[in-house]
Amino acid sequence: MIEFFSTNGIALLIAVPLLSAFLTPLFEKINRFLRNLYIIFSVIVTVTIGFFVSYTIFVSGTLVYTLGATEPGLTMPSGLRVPVRIVLVADAFSAFMILSSSIIFFVSTIYSFGSIRKGFGKYFSLFFIMAASVFGILCTGDLFNLFVFIEILSISSTGLIAFRKEKPLSLISAYNYLIVSAVASLMILFGIGILYGQYGMLNIAAVSRAIKFSFVDVFAMVLLIAGLAMKCGSVPMHFWVPDAYGRAPSAVTAFLVVSSQASLYALFRVSFMLFAGFSLIQLVALAIITFGLLSMFIGVTMALVQKDIKRLMAYHAVSQTGYMLLGVGVGLFSINTTFYSHGLLAMEGGIFHIINHALYKGLLFLTAGAIIYATKERDLNKIGGIARKMPFTTIFFIIGAAAIAGLPPTNGFASKFLIYESVFVFNPLLSIIAVIVSMLTLISFVKIFCSAFLGPEREELKNIKEVPKPMLVAMSLLALCIISFGLFPDSVLKAIIEPAAKALLSQGAYLEAVF
Amino acid sequence: MSFVETHHGLWVPLAFLLFTCLAMLLSYVFSFLGRKDFAYSKEKAKPFISGHDPSAYEIIKASDYFWGFFKSTENYYSLTKGIHTGLVNDYIFWFIVVASILLIVFSIGVFIWV
The missing domain is CATH 1.20.5 (Single alpha-helices involved in coiled-coils or other helix-helix interfaces)
Structure with missing residues (x-):
């Protein structure tokens, strides 16, 4: 049984939620209780597979699964010099992302049981498709399927952003997201097409071995980097983020954070796997660092002026993406330089920040959802004194806000500490900007806390009460993860972050697993 | 004990937590050393806003926060x-x-x- 899952795990990770997406509406036709039971069962199975696959990779190394082959590990049947079938490859970096996505997928599902009141079957169908596409992006070993999963993700996300179709702004946000995603996907496809035209193959490992870095390859690289940077919400291509994050149901927003991180994963995978050997790789790294700096600063300053609680948090999501880009960008720059060890540390900080961001931003979006659920209001000017009526939500908000602001001893501090100390060697100014952005983040969350949670009780909010239990359970799970990641950061670093950073830096293990 | 080590520093969260608890405990103890006859209910404990009626400023909206900062960065924000x-x-x-x-x-x- 264990051998079956360790062999077929990465294929099942995509297949199970995909199958569930189509079976959920059928179960709804039979019975609501049966449908709920099936959803819970599917989510538990998917998350268990996710955890198991991650564990297997961290213990035994990169997993490969060839679709349609007589054996899952048979990437190249005799007579072939390059893999031609669809190959799924998951190394330690993929495992790290799978782990992060599985946690948020599980928590978002629990939260949805409390927050979604109608259209449950449709909602979960789209939610499962979204999960399958995220896991697909994290596991795919070839460029075309990367595009396919990005497309599936875009379509399912659009459906979920527009889920509250009675609200015109939800529809507009979904439309904007769809257009932006379509353009980004088209550019990614164009880039992939150029590489396919050049080398006649789509397998990432195979292309990385064959690539010659001609001018045409550089053109493909630009299209891929720009397209993926837009999908992960990097400034100045972040405009869709406040629209989409702000208007989607909160459980979806939490998972949208993970889906943007899947695009970030694709950006890092493409940069490190395909272009790490490029003589101008440091220019690529500088581009990523610039995206990071712009995202950090513009994201946080735009967040400061927002009145809509979810838009405010969405801008913070843009800002936090900047930290990840900065850390990993410095890591990419340090390849073959004298400050490689600092670069590796910056990269570990950036990667650690990915999971931390998924946890605390997930929690903050869920608390925002809880506030909107209870008060029916999203304008911060109209909310006040809710801490008296919603004590648990208040505690969870404080934990999330402390983590995003990088206050010790939360997990946000641990990853930012790594970034500050290592990026400082690369350029002190970058660390100073990162610290200032953290301070502005704290200021922004002080504003939310003082205006929404403290202050006198508002007449119109006298009858509000704490949110349903499933929502509280979901928030408490994330709060627990934040506290434990913050108090025991070395365990997390040693177990999952260091292997992930090393996997991203060294192409050897990835290539060896495929060839 | 759990810690994160960089090339320049060390971060020990549990030690930080321990010292924070100790500091909070000490400040709680110090609070008992103050005057016992201080009456919180009297006028001297209430907010003073340059002679204005404090009840008029009871509700501070989110958009009222940091107005000075936004005023001084008007050009940046208009852009x-x-x-x-x-x-x-x-x-x-x-x-x-x-x-x-x-x-x-x-x-x-x-x-x-x-």
Whole structure:
């Protein structure tokens, strides 16, 4: 049984939620209780597979699964010099992302049981498709399927952003997201097409071995980097983020954070796997660092002026993406330089920040959802004194806000500490900007806390009460993860972050697993 | 004990937590050393806003916070808010701008250094 899952795990990770997406509406036709039971069962199975696959990779190394082959590990049947079938490859970096996505997928599902009141079957169908596409992006070993999963993700996300179709702004946000995603996907496809035209193959490992870095390859690289940077919400291509994050149901927003991180994963995978050997790789790294700096600063300053609680948090999501880009960008720059060890540390900080961001931003979006659920209001000017009526939500908000602001001893501090100390060697100014952005983040969350949670009780909010239990359970799970990641950061670093950073830096293990 | 070590420093969360608890305990103890006859209910414990009626300032809205900061950064915000139009055409425009800049920079790089 264990051998079956360790062999077929990465294929099942995509297949199970995909199958569930189509079976959920059928179960709804039979019975609501049966449908709920099936959803819970599917989510538990998917998350268990996710955890198991991650564990297997961290213990035994990169997993490969060839679709349609007589054996899952048979990437190249005799007579072939390059893999031609669809190959799924998951190394330690993929495992790290799978782990992060599985946690948020599980928590978002629990939260949805409390927050979604109608259209449950449709909602979960789209939610499962979204999960399958995220896991697909994290596991795919070839460029075309990367595009396919990005497309599936875009379509399912659009459906979920527009889920509250009675609200015109939800529809507009979904439309904007769809257009932006379509353009980004088209550019990614164009880039992939150029590489396919050049080398006649789509397998990432195979292309990385064959690539010659001609001018045409550089053109493909630009299209891929720009397209993926837009999908992960990097400034100045972040405009869709406040629209989409702000208007989607909160459980979806939490998972949208993970889906943007899947695009970030694709950006890092493409940069490190395909272009790490490029003589101008440091220019690529500088581009990523610039995206990071712009995202950090513009994201946080735009967040400061927002009145809509979810838009405010969405801008913070843009800002936090900047930290990840900065850390990993410095890591990419340090390849073959004298400050490689600092670069590796910056990269570990950036990667650690990915999971931390998924946890605390997930929690903050869920608390925002809880506030909107209870008060029916999203304008911060109209909310006040809710801490008296919603004590648990208040505690969870404080934990999330402390983590995003990088206050010790939360997990946000641990990853930012790594970034500050290592990026400082690369350029002190970058660390100073990162610290200032953290301070502005704290200021922004002080504003939310003082205006929404403290202050006198508002007449119109006298009858509000704490949110349903499933929502509280979901928030408490994330709060627990934040506290434990913050108090025991070395365990997390040693177990999952260091292997992930090393996997991203060294192409050897990835290539060896495929060839 | 759990810790994170960089090339320049050390972070020990449990020690931080321990010292924070100790500091809070000490401040709690010190609070008992103060005057016992201080009456919180009297006028001297109430907010003083330059002689204005405090009840008029009871509710401070979110948009009232940090107004001085926003006033002093008006120019920056008029620029950044102006970019955030909410129009999808502009979203795509910025993508084209970024892709063009990247292409120009990398093309120059290829011709000069490669």
